[in-house]
Amino acid sequence: MTDLSMPLMRKGPPKLADAVDRITQNPAAHEMRDPFDIGDALTTLALTGEPVTVYPFGQDFAMARIDSVDPEGKVFTLDLAEHGTLPKGKTVFVAALGSNAKVQFELDAAPGAVADRPDLLQFPLPAACLVLNRRAEPRLESPLGMNYGARFSMMGKVFEMPLYDFSRGGVGLRATPEQALELYVGKKLEGVLLELGSSLIVSADLEVRLLRPFRTFLLGPQVQVGCRISNITMQMRQTLERAVGKMQKRR
Known part of the structure; x- marks a missing residue:
C-alpha cells in the first residue's frame, strides 16, 4: 500500500484544459491487473491531485x-x-500518471453516495487498467549486485540514492520518505554524481519530474524519483550514451 503519511504537493482543482x-488501440499500451498495482496507481493520483478525465458513454x-x-x-x-x-452505464476514466505515462x-x-460527503461519488476499484508509457527514451534497469547510484548535496546535506x-535522457532514483521530503516536482539538483557500475561516474544536473510513493517487501515505504537530465557536458553525454548502448547489446 502507498505510504499516505508522506506529504506531496497536490494540484489544484482540474480545468477543462x-x-x-x-487511449485508443495502441500496441505500446499494456494491461495492469494486479489489485495491488491498481490500488497503488489510483492512490498516487489521489495524493498528487492529478486531473482525471471522465468519459460517460x-x-x-x-x-x-x-479524493x-x-x-x-x-x-x-x-x-x-x-x-x-x-x-449510469459504461464510463471511462483517464489520467496522466507522472510525466511519462497515462x-x-x-x-x-x-x-454510490458517501456518508456526510455529498460532494463525492464512490466507485468500485477497476479489475484492470490500461497503461501507456510515453517515455522518449527506453529505460534500462540497473543490474543487480552492481554499484548504480546517485550522490549529491542539497541544503548542506549529502544525499545518496x-x-x-536510466536512459540517455533521464534516471530513476529510489528514495526513503525522509529523503523525499526535501524534493518536489520541478526541483533542480545540481552536480549529481551518477555511478554507473564500478568504473563509470557521470556528473549531471537533474530536474525532478515524478514523485511516486510505493512499498517494497524488504524496505517498506519508498519513493520513486523520476528525473530528467537537464544539463550535461557533451563528453559526459557521449559517455552515458556508450554506457546505454553497451547495456542494450548485452540484453
Whole structure:
C-alpha cells in the first residue's frame, strides 16, 4: 500500500484544459491487473491531485480528481470539478500518471453516495487498467549486485540514492520518505554524481519530474524519483550514451 503519511504537493482543482485523451488501440499500451498495482496507481493520483478525465458513454466528458482510495474496501471516491451526478452505464476514466505515462480504466457501475460527503461519488476499484508509457527514451534497469547510484548535496546535506533505471535522457532514483521530503516536482539538483557500475561516474544536473510513493517487501515505504537530465557536458553525454548502448547489446 502507498505510504499516505508522506506529504506531496497536490494540484489544484482540474480545468477543462487539463483533459487527457482516451487511449485508443495502441500496441505500446499494456494491461495492469494486479489489485495491488491498481490500488497503488489510483492512490498516487489521489495524493498528487492529478486531473482525471471522465468519459460517460454518449455524454460530454467531465473533469474530476480522485479524493481517496480504500484498497481493503476495494473502492475509491471521486470529486467532480462541477458537482453533479454521472449517468449510469459504461464510463471511462483517464489520467496522466507522472510525466511519462497515462492510465485508463472502464467501469460499468452506478456511483454510490458517501456518508456526510455529498460532494463525492464512490466507485468500485477497476479489475484492470490500461497503461501507456510515453517515455522518449527506453529505460534500462540497473543490474543487480552492481554499484548504480546517485550522490549529491542539497541544503548542506549529502544525499545518496540507489539508481534503479536510466536512459540517455533521464534516471530513476529510489528514495526513503525522509529523503523525499526535501524534493518536489520541478526541483533542480545540481552536480549529481551518477555511478554507473564500478568504473563509470557521470556528473549531471537533474530536474525532478515524478514523485511516486510505493512499498517494497524488504524496505517498506519508498519513493520513486523520476528525473530528467537537464544539463550535461557533451563528453559526459557521449559517455552515458556508450554506457546505454553497451547495456542494450548485452540484453
